Amino acid sequence: MSGPTLPPAATREAFLAAREQASRLREAVAALAQEHGWSDAVPEPFDEGSLPVFAIGNDLVVKLFPPAWPEAPGIERAALDALAGRLPVATPVLRAQGVRDEWTWLAMDRLPGWPLDQVWPSIPREQQLALMRSLGACLKVLHGLPLGDTAILRPDWPAWLADQRAHVRERQAAKGLPERWLEGLEPFLDSVALPTDVEPVFLHTEIMATHVLALPTGGAWRLSGLLDFEPAMAGAPEYDFASVGLFVTEGDPFLFDALLEGYGMPVAARDESFQRRCLAYTLLHTYANLPWFLDRLGEPLEGPSYEALARRWWALPARA
CATH class of the missing domain: 3.90.1200.10 (Aminoglycoside phosphotransferase (APH), C-terminal lobe)
Known part of the structure; x- marks a missing residue:
């Protein structure tokens, strides 16, 4: 796959170093958005959270899961599938998923509020x-x-x-x-x-x-x-x-x-x-x-x- 790449993150230490490469993460997410035709908006990172999450315009977010935690994306997918429409409040709906440079990414609805x-x-x-x-x-x-x-x-x-x-x-x-x-x-x-x-x-x-x-x-x-x-x-x-x-x-x-x-x-x-x-x-x-x-x-x-x-x-x- 051509275009901007995500940094190596096979260990916890490598992931922590990758988190510091904000512009590289943003560029890779922007490339994802362009490849999938989601939006021309510049990805905006959320400051909170242990994993990198970016807003793509007003309707979508992309969450990045490093290879250091291979079980995490499967847990999030299973949880979102099990919860869909079942709580009194909205939960994210998964729209797309994939792997880029050994990182798993999930694209989901951006919730209101x-x-x-x-x-x-x-x-x-x-x-x-x-x-x-x-x-x-x-x-x-x-x-x-x-x-x-x-x-x-x-x-x-x-x-x-x-x-x-x-x-x-x-x-x-x-x-x-x-x-x-x-x-x-x-x-x-x-x-x-x-x-x-x-x-x-x-x-x-x-x-x-x-x-x-x-x-x-x-x-x-x-x-x-x-x-x-x-x-x-x-x-x-x-x-x-x-x-x-x-x-x-x-x-x-x-x-x-x-x-x-x-x-x-x-x-x-x-x-x-x-x-x-x-x-x-x-x-x-x-x-x-x-x-x-x-x-x-x-x-x-x-x-x-x-x-x-x-x-x-x-x-x-x-x-x-």
């Missing part, structure tokens, strides 16, 4: 709460969808969880977690009873404000889209609340409570045990990075206490 993190400060408080209830309801629908033939999304959940647990200390130590936090990490996880016999459900795994879109309609904001499904998998439903607390409600008790209300969780179940499980799933998460989370959301006043951390990051309103 703005990421919540870009518009959140301008949204009135009552509408913020309403959006959280809508997001909770959307999550409930997601978790109730049949997994069908999406075998690629279905690891052996108990075995996967056990493997995450077996390596949790070394992974967080490698990310620079201070010893004052490391020493309590495994005792905390040992104290939390995570069910291993749950029926796996469809998980997004990275419900973040940047992946949730909203639009103003009739004088009020409404959810309009949910995107970024390459980390999707099947597992315990509470696993999805890890990213919700870290990247959507961010310790706001009323926002988190509104989301759980929309999800249909009984008030009695919104307790300290639930908060502790949310933190446990966070520590075992595929992309767990506790030093970054602590820097982003702050440490509890009580010091390096995982109990206090669970109450702070998944805060709930005081109830009589």
Whole structure:
């Protein structure tokens, strides 16, 4: 294939170097757009996200998957096929796919709306709460969808969880977690009873404000889209609340409570045990990075206490 080429990215290190070659990535995507007759518009990169994504005009996006993660495009394809038209909000529809310079690319619809993190400060408080209830309801629908033939999304959940647990200390130590936090990490996880016999459900795994879109309609904001499904998998439903607390409600008790209300969780179940499980799933998460989370959301006043951390990051309103 002639024209601009994508940089080598067969390893994580090579991919990180490739991400720095923004103009080369853009030129290759522009060539793709020209070859397929999509648009003459200059591809515009999205700043957020772990993978390169470019807007092609107003209607299309192209997502690039490096050869370092050969399973990722198959997961995204399977997830989008399984979700098509089944959620209360829009999800991307796959329009074309292919391989270029060993990178897999997917072209999909550009969803309407703005990421919540870009518009959140301008949204009135009552509408913020309403959006959280809508997001909770959307999550409930997601978790109730049949997994069908999406075998690629279905690891052996108990075995996967056990493997995450077996390596949790070394992974967080490698990310620079201070010893004052490391020493309590495994005792905390040992104290939390995570069910291993749950029926796996469809998980997004990275419900973040940047992946949730909203639009103003009739004088009020409404959810309009949910995107970024390459980390999707099947597992315990509470696993999805890890990213919700870290990247959507961010310790706001009323926002988190509104989301759980929309999800249909009984008030009695919104307790300290639930908060502790949310933190446990966070520590075992595929992309767990506790030093970054602590820097982003702050440490509890009580010091390096995982109990206090669970109450702070998944805060709930005081109830009589």
